[in-house]
Structure formats: structure tokens, C-alpha cells
Amino acid sequence: MDMDVKDLRVLVTAGASGIGLEIARAFQEEGARVHVCDVDDGALAALPAGITGTRADVADRAAVEHLFAEAAAALGGLDALVNNAGIAGPTGRVEEIGPEEWDRCLAVCLTGQFNCVRHAVPLLRRSRNPSIVNLSSAAGRFGFPLRTPYAAAKWGVIGFTKSLSRELGADGIRVNAVLPGIVAGDRQRRVLEARAQQRGLSFAQAEAEAFAAASIKDYVTARQIADQIVFLASPRGRTISGQALAVDGDLQMLA
Numbered sequence: 001m002d003m004d005v006k007d008l009r010v011l012v013t014a015g016a017s018g019i020g021l022e023i024a025r026a027f028q029e030e031g032a033r034v035h036v037c038d039v040d041d042g043a044l045a046a047l048p049a050g051i052t053g054t055r056a057d058v059a060d061r062a063a064v065e066h067l068f069a070e071a072a073a074a075l076g077g078l079d080a081l082v083n084n085a086g087i088a089g090p091t092g093r094v095e096e097i098g099p100e101e102w103d104r105c106l107a108v109c110l111t112g113q114f115n116c117v118r119h120a121v122p123l124l125r126r127s128r129n130p131s132i133v134n135l136s137s138a139a140g141r142f143g144f145p146l147r148t149p150y151a152a153a154k155w156g157v158i159g160f161t162k163s164l165s166r167e168l169g170a171d172g173i174r175v176n177a178v179l180p181g182i183v184a185g186d187r188q189r190r191v192l193e194a195r196a197q198q199r200g201l202s203f204a205q206a207e208a209e210a211f212a213a214a215s216i217k218d219y220v221t222a223r224q225i226a227d228q229i230v231f232l233a234s235p236r237g238r239t240i241s242g243q244a245l246a247v248d249g250d251l252q253m254l255a
Contacts, residue, residue, distance in 0.1 A: 002030075003030045003230055003231065003234040003236065004234055004235050004236070005027065005030045005031060005032045005230065005233065005234050005235075006030070006031030006032070007031065007032065007033060008027065008030075008031075008032040008033065008079045008080060008129065008233065008234075009032070009033050009035075009075035009076065009077050009078050009079045009080070009127075010024075010027045010032050010033065010034045010035070010075075010078075010079065010080045010081075010082065010233065011034075011035050011036070011037075011067075011068075011071045011075070011078060011080070011081050011082065011116075011120070012024045012027075012034060012035075012036045012037075012082040012084055013036070013037050013056075013058050013081075013082065013083055013084050013085035013112070013116060014036075014037070014038055014039075014058075014084050014085035014086070015034070015036025015037065015038060015051075015053070015082075015084060016036055016037075016038035016040055016043035016044045016046075016047055016053060017038065017040060017043040018185060018186075018187065018222065019084060019135075019180070019183065019185075019222045019225055019226070020036065020038070020082075020084040020085070021036075021043075021047075022222035022223055022225070022226045023082055023084060023222075023225070023226040023229055023230075024036050024047075024048075024051050025048065025051075025226070026223065026226035026227060026229070026230050027080075027226075027230055027233075028048065028050060028051060030230060030234075032080075033075050034050075034051045034052075035051070035052045035053065035054070035070070035071040035074045035075055036051060036052075036053045036054075037053065037054045037055070037056040037058070037067045037071075037085075038053065038055065038056075039055065039056070039057050041055060052070075052071075052074045052075075054066065054067045054070045054071065057108075057112075058083075058085045058108060058112030058113070058115055058116055059104070059107040059108045059111060059112050059115070061115050064112075064115045064116055064119060065119065067116075067119075068116075068119040068120070068123070072123060077123055077126060077127065078120060078123035078124055078127065078130075079124070079127040079128075079129050079130060079131070079233075080129075080130070080131050080132070080133070080233040081116060081117065081120040081124070081131075081132045081133070082132075082133045082135075082229055082233075083112070083113040083116055083117070083132065083133065083134045083135060083157075084135045085108060085109075085112050085113075085135075086108060086109045086112075086135060086137075086153075087104070087105060087108045087109065088150060088187060088190065088191055089101065089102075089104075089105030089109070089147065089149040089150040089153070090102075090105070090149060091146050091147060091191070091194035091195055091198055092146060092198065093146065094148050097148065097149065101149065102148075102149045105149035105150055105153055106149060106152065106153045106156075109150065109153035109154065109157070110153040110154075110156040110157060110160070113134055113157060113160060114160070117132060117164065120132065121168065121171075121173070124168075124171070124173050125171050125173070129233075129234075129235055129238070130171070130172060130173040130174070131173065131174045131175070131176075131232060131233045131237070132161075132164065132168075132173065132174075132175045132176075133175075133176055133177070133178060133229050133232050133233060134157050134160065134161050134175070134176070134177045134178075135157070135177070135178055135180070136154045136155075136157040136158050136161070136177040136178065136179045136244060137150070137154040137157075137179055137180060138179055138180065138181045138182075138246065138248045138251050138254060139151040139154045139155075139254060140154035140155050140157055140158045140177070140179055140244070141155075141158075141179060141244070141246070142251070142253050142254045143253075143254070144254045145254075145255075146195060146198055146199075147191075147254075154179075157177055158177050158179075158244050161175050161176065161177040161242070161244065162242050162244075165241045165242030166242065169241060174232075174237070174238070174239075174240060174241035174242075175241055175242065176232050176237075176240060176241060176242070176243045176244075176245060177243070177244045177245065178225060178228055178229060178232070178245050178247060179244055179245065179246040179247065179248060180220055180225050180247050180248065181214065181220050181246065181247065181248025181249050181251050182210055182211065182214070182219055182220060182248070182249070182251075183219060183220045183221070183222065183225070184219035184220065184221055184222070185222065188219070192206045192207055192210060193206075209255045210254075210255060211249075212255065213251055213252045213253040213254070213255065214248070214249040214250060214251045214252070215249060215250035215252075216249030216250060217249065218249060220247055220248060220249065224247055225247055228245065228247055232245075
């Protein structure tokens with residue numbers, strides 16, 4: 001299916017590896033022009049040909065300002081911002097979590113999106129097909145014991161998204177959140193390992209517990225998330241805004 005995004009100018013945060021890289025590739029395969037940021041110099045150096053990149057931590061406002069200057073120059077403007085950057089944050093009981101761990105998780109997962117949006121909006125107002133997609137999580141819908149900083153940030157992303165949709169609708173800028181469930185990859189494996197250790201379980205037990213409340217008991221792939229985002233940023237998604245769209249196998253809770 002032709003998604004009609006040829007020459008769409010796209011910025012993907014944390015786009016040099018993992019889900020972000022899959023998002024960047026999916027857009028590029030459809031003919032879009034893509035710029036990414038990341039904090040991993042090695043991953044930035046290994047970007048596929050045609051995808052440009054900037055080293056930037058989205059929690060660092062000066063770095064974000066530099067990122068948008070480079071992205072706008074590389075792309076010649078901006079049509080879509082994908083706020084993908086995030087970290088897993090600590091695993092532990094709330095009284096065991098250090099304030100600096102809490103602050104860092106919210107700084108990257110929530111405030112980082114604000115830092116990027118405030119620079120993106122003036123550019124998006126000049127686009128004929130402007131959109132923002134914010135990555136939330138199944139943790140933005142459910143309580144998530146032992147992961148309070150991450151859950152708090154991801155709930156905040158949904159409130160941020162819905163408020164932006166109302167605020168920016170008059171400019172024709174649509175804003176949506178995508179909520180991945182249990183995503184295949186190293187990050188999810190580390191999360192399950194940490195939970196298994198915290199609760200005295202084997203990895204297999206922690207994995208089975210995670211899938212117990214899902215109708216589709218399988219990992220979500222990064223490509224499924226990327227495909228959803230390309231659709232939202234395409235003209236086919238032109239009347240979709242203010243939504244929190246789950247890609248999670250119908251999860252009903254997080255253990």
C-alpha cells in the first residue's frame with residue numbers, strides 16, 4: 001500500500017537503534033526524508049544511507065535546540081515529529097527508588113517530549129501535512145507495580161498528547177500517542193530480568209506473568225509499531241488526532 005509519504009520530512013528521537021531505527025527505516029522505505037537523534041555515537045555512525053542524525057539527549061534543552069537547527073537544515077523543514085526517546089527507568093519499590101532515578105526517567109520520557117514539541121510546532125505550522133506522534137506505553141493505561149517513574153511518565157504522555165491535540169487542532173496539526181505493549185528486544189528482556197530478580201522468579205515465570213493478561217500472548221514487534229506511526233503521519237491519518245492507540249495484544253493489566 002502506498003502511504004503517500006514520499007518526501008515527508010520526519011524527525012525521530014532516539015532513532016538510531018531499536019524501535020526508533022525501525023520507525024526511521026519504515027518512513028524511509030516509503031520515500032520519506034528522515035533525520036534522527038540519539039545519544040549512542042556508534043549507532044549514529046551506523047545509520048542507513050540517506051538517514052541523517054544528530055547527537056542529542058532530549059532531556060538537555062540546549063542539545064534539543066541544536067537538534068532542531070540541524071534537522072530543519074537537513075530536511076528543509078518538518079512535517080512529522082516522532083517523540084520516541086525514552087528509558088526504562090528503575091525497577092523497585094517506591095521507597096527504594098532514588099530521587100535522581102525518578103527525575104531522570106521523567107526528564108527523558110515526558111519532559112523530553114515537551115522540549116521537542118516546543119521547537120517542532122513553529123516548523124509544523126508551515127507544513128501541509130503536520131503531525132506529532134508521542135510514544136507512550138501500556139504503562140500509560142494501567143498501574144505498573146515496581147515501575148512507578150516509568151508509569152507516571154507514560155500516563156503524563158497521554159495527557160500531554162490529548163491537550164496538544166486540542167491546542168494545535170486549529171493549526172491543522174494532529175497529535176496522537178502510540179502505546180506499545182510487550183515489545184520484543186533487549187530492553188524488554190532487561191525489564192523482565194529485573195522484575196524476575198525483584199520478585200524471586202525465573203525469567204520464564206516473569207515472562208509468563210507478563211503475558212497472562214493479554215489476549216494475544218506474543219511479543220509486539222518494532223515493525224508493527226513503526227507501521228502504525230507511518231499510517232498516522234500519512235494523509236490517510238488526516239482526521240485521527242487526540243488518540244491513545246494501543247499496539248499491545250489486548251493487554252488488560254500489567255503485573
